[in-house]
Amino acid sequence: MAYKITSKCISCNLCLSACPTGAIKIVNGQHWIDPNLCTNCNGTAYSVPQCVATCPTYDGSVIERKDYWESWFHTYNKVVTKLTKKQDYWDNWFNVYSQKFAEQLQKVSIPDGIER
Ligand code: SF4
Numbered sequence: 001m002a003y004k005i006t007s008k009c010i011s012c013n014l015c016l017s018a019c020p021t022g023a024i025k026i027v028n029g030q031h032w033i034d035p036n037l038c039t040n041c042n043g044t045a046y047s048v049p050q051c052v053a054t055c056p057t058y059d060g061s062v063i064e065r066k067d068y069w070e071s072w073f074h075t076y077n078k079v080v081t082k083l084t085k086k087q088d089y090w091d092n093w094f095n096v097y098s099q100k101f102a103e104q105l106q107k108v109s110i111p112d113g114i115e116r
């Protein structure tokens with residue numbers, strides 16, 4: 001299985017020079033990965049596919065899956081991971097906000113005779 005460029009590609013060209021095998025080309029104005037040259041970056045100095053690592057979009061370059069259900073589960077897992085991370089983001093945001101708010105409350109001077 002090789003990687004392929006998707007419709008999410010914004011033609012930034014970053015992956016062109018990043019690909020260690022020169023597999024990424026522009027054909028008829030579209031970015032395209034030659035499956036005969038793409039090695040999934042195996043056997044190179046990189047531990048992750050460079051077209052994915054350099055792509056500024058979420059999935060401008062993805063592994064091409066021949067099997068429908070394999071592809072379906074891959075997309076499902078990515079979406080779930082994305083949503084789960086978002087949940088973490090808002091949990092963290094709320095925790096930091098609450099902590100900062102509590103710190104600010106501690107700094108507020110209370111007039112004499114009023115209990116906190
Ligand atoms: S996975 Fe690696 S070899 Fe294949 S197109 Fe992407 S950067 Fe090039």
Ligand code: SF4
Nearest residue numbers: 009010013015055060
């Ligand atoms: S890095 Fe991503 S957005 Fe940029 S040309 Fe390559 S696939 Fe397209």
